[in-house]
Structure formats: C-alpha cells, structure tokens
Amino acid sequence: MTKPQPTIDTILEQFFARQLAGKKGITLRRIEEVEENLRACLESEAHRILVTSDLLLLAAEREFDPTGAVSRVMHADDLIFVLSIFVQPQWLPLDPVQRRAQLRLVDALTGSLLGARLVNRDELCCPLLDIRAGIDRSKAELRQERGRVSTGSRETSYRGR
16 A cells, blocks of 8 residues: 655645744744745646646645645645746845745755655656756855955945045
8 A cells, every 4th residue: 555645735834843943033934934935836836837637636626725725735746846946036035044044945845855755856856956956056146145245345345445
C-alpha cells in the first residue's frame, strides 16, 4: 500500500510552524509575510504548472471553496514548480531584508521537501535548478546593492573633506 502524499497545505502548515516557533516581533511578521505571499503565488500561478487533469481537479475544488484550493489538492511536486516561480523577480519583495528572508525560507523549504523525500530530485532536477539559480541570482543582486549603498555612503563621507 502506498503512503498518501501530504497536500501543500499540510506541508506549509508544518514547515511554517517550525519556522515560527519561538519567533517574535519583526522576525515573526517577516516569516508570516513569506507564507502569505507563497500562498498567493500558489493560487495565482498554478495554471502555469499544472497538467490538464490537475487543472480539472482544481476547478472542481474551487467550486466548493476558491480560497486555498491549490494548497488543499496539490502536492509536493507541484510546490517545487511553484517555488521556481516564487524566486523570480516579480515575486520577490523590494525590501532587501524581506527578500533575504524569502530566499532563506524557500531554500529551507526546498531542502525540507528533499530531506523528507517528498520529491524525487532526479525527476524534478530542472525546477530544482531553477530554484537554486533564482536564489543565487537574487543573493548576488542583494550583495551588489549592498556594495553600491556602502560605496555610495563612503563617497558621501569623503566629499565633505
């Protein structure tokens, strides 16, 4: 008998509960914001990654309750594909600190899915590589932005001399 695969909703509830444990203040709010944005991404981008039979299932689920339908019926493989979209520029926050938080959590969630063997690395190598590339690209951009800010502040401090 095959073990049933957890839904995205179950995966995210467990993952974010671990991430939120013991957190307070701004750190707690940043993590909650990432979860909220990831769930929004799931709902708005699912049509891009689901096959026809899954789209039909999703349409039926949305008839009962449209809110969170993707998370209730889809599984870890689908989450990996959405995560590859969630690290693209259009889904990344403008605030550098919030962007770092999102990238860190996507990296941890991906690692958690792989570690729990909820996804097959070989079958999903392309979206996994897309996630890694998106994280690496965004981190490099953050470093460049930080370099420009620190260089700019040094230039300002020398101008007055």
